[in-house]
Amino acid sequence: MRYILNSFLLALVMVFLAAFADIQRPVLYIIGDSTVRNSNQEQWGWGTMLPNYFDTNRITIANHAMAGRSSRTFTNERRWARVDSLLKAGDFVMMQFGHNDGSYPDTSARNRGTLKGTGDETIELVYRDGRKETVHTYGWYIRQFVRNAKAKKATPIVLSMIPRNEFREGKLLRATNDFGKWAREVAEQEGVPFIDLNAITADKYDRMGADSVKAFFPGDHTHTNKAGAELNAQSVADGIKMQPKLALNQYLRRS
Numbered sequence: 001m002r003y004i005l006n007s008f009l010l011a012l013v014m015v016f017l018a019a020f021a022d023i024q025r026p027v028l029y030i031i032g033d034s035t036v037r038n039s040n041q042e043q044w045g046w047g048t049m050l051p052n053y054f055d056t057n058r059i060t061i062a063n064h065a066m067a068g069r070s071s072r073t074f075t076n077e078r079r080w081a082r083v084d085s086l087l088k089a090g091d092f093v094m095m096q097f098g099h100n101d102g103s104y105p106d107t108s109a110r111n112r113g114t115l116k117g118t119g120d121e122t123i124e125l126v127y128r129d130g131r132k133e134t135v136h137t138y139g140w141y142i143r144q145f146v147r148n149a150k151a152k153k154a155t156p157i158v159l160s161m162i163p164r165n166e167f168r169e170g171k172l173l174r175a176t177n178d179f180g181k182w183a184r185e186v187a188e189q190e191g192v193p194f195i196d197l198n199a200i201t202a203d204k205y206d207r208m209g210a211d212s213v214k215a216f217f218p219g220d221h222t223h224t225n226k227a228g229a230e231l232n233a234q235s236v237a238d239g240i241k242m243q244p245k246l247a248l249n250q251y252l253r254r255s
Contacts, residue, residue, distance in 0.1 A: 093156045139186045
């Protein structure tokens with residue numbers, strides 16, 4: 001009887017310790033669009049592959065990215081509010097938007113666009129049902145994600161968007177004059193880490209050449225297959241390693 005009781009108490013202790021470890025374990029939250037998380041069997045997001053580069057016994061990775069979203073719609077649909085409600089001190093938040101932010105904001109059903117830049121400019125939209133919406137710049141939305149995360153004592157990490165398969169005169173086109181530039185500006189203004197995912201992957205594509213890179217894009221010039229997503233996930237890990245002071249480094253898998 002005593003043996004059974006002791007075994008039962010030991011089991012309870014083990015369950016408690018496991019639960020406590022899960023509570024204390026930091027979480028890396030990822031937010032973004034379909035290039036980060038995609039349910040299409042031929043098209044993969046890099047966030048799905050990212051756990052391969054981390055010691056998931058020590059850190060949990062929660063990919064909250066959603067296909068078709070911009071920084072604006074991720075906010076308006078309260079997807080960010082959900083992530084924000086889960087954040088705790090010691091967590092991390094990676095954010096990558098831009099692919100769906102480019103159109104000029106209007107009231108059409110599929111419109112996801114934001115204003116260009118990082119300033120405080122706004123426009124007011126009025127929908128047919130009378131609902132009103134104040135639309136901000138791309139940088140304004142990214143800045144809200146950053147500031148909300150910092151308020152929870154989590155570490156926000158801003159990423160430039162993965163490059164599209166667009167070559168010109170043998171070189172890949174980059175986002176250095178728009179969304180990549182604006183993502184960097186927000187990170188610098190807010191004093192948080194920035195990973196230039198656009199440039200890191202673009203450098204790899206340039207070395208590979210247009211014909212080889214084409215194999216990563218089975219359907220269009222934006223969404224990669226599994227191999228392309230793996231390459232982008234490696235680029236994210238490379239970007240983390242470039243910043244040795246970033247605490248996330250300690251959770252990377254050591255090969």
